[in-house]
Amino acid sequence: MLDTARIYRKADITPVRHVGNLLDRIRKSSLNAFVSVNGPGALEQAELSGKAIEQGREDLLLGIPLAVKDNICTRGINTTCSSEILKDFVPTYDAHVVERLKARGAVIIGKTNLDEFAMGSTTNTSNIGPTKNPWDQTKTPGGSSGGSAAAVAAGLCSGALGSDTGGSVRQPASFCGITGLKPTYGTVSRYGLVAFASSLDQIGPMARSARDTAVLFDAVKGHDGRDSTSVPQEYDATSLDGIDLKGLRLGVPDIFFSEGLAHDVERSVRYAVSVFQELGAAIVPVDLPRIRYGVAVYYLIAPAEASSNLARYDGVRYGVRHGGEKDLFEMYCETRAKGFGREVKRRIMLGTYALSAGYYDAYYRKASQVRTLIIEDFRKAFEVCDIIAGPTVPVTAWGLNDMVDDPLSIYLLDIYTIPANLAGIPALSIPCGFGDNGMPIGLQLMAPAFMDHIILGAAITFQDHTKFHEVRP
């Protein structure tokens, strides 16, 4: 992104040429990273931004080609959530983040693939089929923001927006060898993000480097009156020089290195920790005893909220409608039976059950209480450390067809990413090595709420001393 901005100004290539080239590559790509491509719109914006650059405008985002996950609303461009039920839906409004990017003269090059309604870790549940990992097209790019991650890794765009409810930015970032940030809850407006689990969802930036990620983050963060959970405060721009790691207390919880962690992932993450140590960070042990309940808590709260959030797709006002010849009930049943895929239906049923009379206290309320305990664990841990480090995912990317009939095993692999969503704290994934199969491995950094700039700064410093993020598929 920063590279592209420099090249534009050295007049090596114009935004129109660059965007035109990318559109060609996207069309020829076999990755299935995009649900739709914004060809004419992208070229039009590239033209405008190119002129602005000629006129000397400094903005780094001018003419920068960005991809947007297809659950983020774009005015006049289909926003499908990779679901049959919304396959023809065209919003009349832009998400807050899209407004921000457009105002800066960035180019929305296309909408990227995801697991249907962001429910999944592979993009396998997309109605247009899975995206492929650019490092090895027989492997998954991860998910749910797999289209965004693959597009960035393959160089089909300079950066992308994803959304992260339980790891959906970080896990695909890890699998595709890029950087992805899940910001502090409330930092980036959710206005225009199609809701999956409202108390966990957060839009996050994804790019090749932590620096680019920081630039994109600064562009989209900030208060928005249309989202009640958007925190009304001013944010300083993230320092692109990185931060001095001397004296930084890096917490490394044992629980992140327990059973189930692949040895190659452990090796790379331990190596990354040693890099931090060499750069002056102090490694401190921290305890997050209740993290182990994270997956269970998440798979009650997220489906519960989803069961309600997805009730609006009823075939009445927009989207696909099936049936209705017989009566209203039949229309609802047909529309939702045919419009939603299996994973979405599974989660709607789970969530409906968790909220039902007689089960609410045992499931939803209990899960909410445990969530509070997990927040408390982090609060205590951050008394003794500044950043918590660990693996992003216990394994590297698996085969496209692995575990397709075993959702539970996939759910359990969210173990490291889910806690940050439950606690609302910022977390990012940066490349820190390669597995025995040559697939990228991610290091996760977490910090207290509103310390997004600290983990981004630490990641920038780390990348200034390592080359993992520069390796291309």
Next chain:
Amino acid sequence: MRDYETVIGLEVHAQLLTNAKIFCSCSAAFGLNPNTNTCPVCLGMPGVLPVLNGKIVDFGIRLGLALGCTIEKRNVFARKNYFYPDLPKGYQITQYENPLCTDGRLDIEVNGATKRIGIRRIHMEEDAGKSVHDESEPYSSIDFNRAGVPLLEIVTEPDLSSTQEAVSYLRELRRILMYLDICDGSMEEGSLRCDANLSVKEKGSGRLGTRTELKNMNSFKNVQKALEYEVERQTRLIESGSAVEQETLLWNALLGKTQSMRSKEESHDYRYFPDPDLIPVIVDDAWVERIADTLPELPAAKRRRFIEQYGLPAYDADQLTQTRALADYFEQCVSLYGTPKEVSNWIMTEVIRVLNEKNRDITELPVTPPMLVELLGLLKKGTVSGLMAKEVFTEMADTGRNAPAIIKSSGLEQVSDEDALAVLIKDVMAAHPKETAQYRAGKTQLLGFFVGEVMKASKGKANPKVAGNMIKEMLET
């Protein structure tokens, strides 16, 4: 037949008079073309979010304070999940576990005695859209103008023990809502809606009977009829040894009966949970005090004051305090004219008559208090007769002209001029020699006859008092 007791609890929905809807900036106005007051938020489009209009909390606190409620400090909105085409999001945003107001009361008058009705809770919520079913078409239409219009739901304890008490409660609550300027109180337009829970039990029994829920009673008359019907239906069932079924009933005003809408088994599981899109609303003491400072005098207090300060009968006090504007009108007249009872009589008869005839509100009446007082002054002075004053008032209400102008232009002024009257009286005496002789022979009760004839001859314009005295004088000399 044994004795039975009725137990009623009411749930009233009051649409609030805010400019904007509860979670978006669309207008909350009633009666516009279908689906013109809508936006992505109130249509439940993907990705959009609700933002609370703080005015609704103000209004809720206002009502809560008026009803002596405890005001909740930490207000949480919840989602009530159910599917219906006019519910755009598939859930209604409402309050569940922490309603804005709890534990209040409303005193009602029943047969001259005061009864205290407990208010269990008042909570804020959004209205749904409106389904329009046209029997001649194979489809239904939906108007989303109403979707997201703010409501307060006011729930009583089951303290009402008769239809009469229920209606009385509803009238008083409506009056309070209107005094507070938070609801226009129109049951016909649906801005005030009432559901009831009703059961019947044997007198003195500690065990409540099985209750039914009644909906669709969209006027005071229908509330009364529906509740009466249901009391009778349940009593009959119990008398005949059958069981009352717990169900939701719709009042069918055309057939004059309640009809089953859904049974207990078919009732929804609303799966309430806190709405994660909205943050808790913290109502601190300062907020409550700010609202408390703006509370107007409430109907009950005003009634008491009218009785004490103006010496009015309870009936007058009740009539005059129907609305704040009418009460203000009365007080302005009294401050200019005095004699409260006389003013009260005029307002209760003539003013209210004209308002009802024209279906107008007192604020729309062109006759201002100074104008009415001027007319009363002319009446007192004898410039116009009582009958004429009523005519003059009607014309004032029609045209907005003042009393002297109307009297002058229409010649309604009374004839009190003695010379003019003397001519008339002489003519009448000349025309009725027999009666004149009889009167002079001692049949003085004929005075009324002569006054009547003089009035007739003057086309009603003679001042009867002055004319009477003159007739007496002229006949006796």
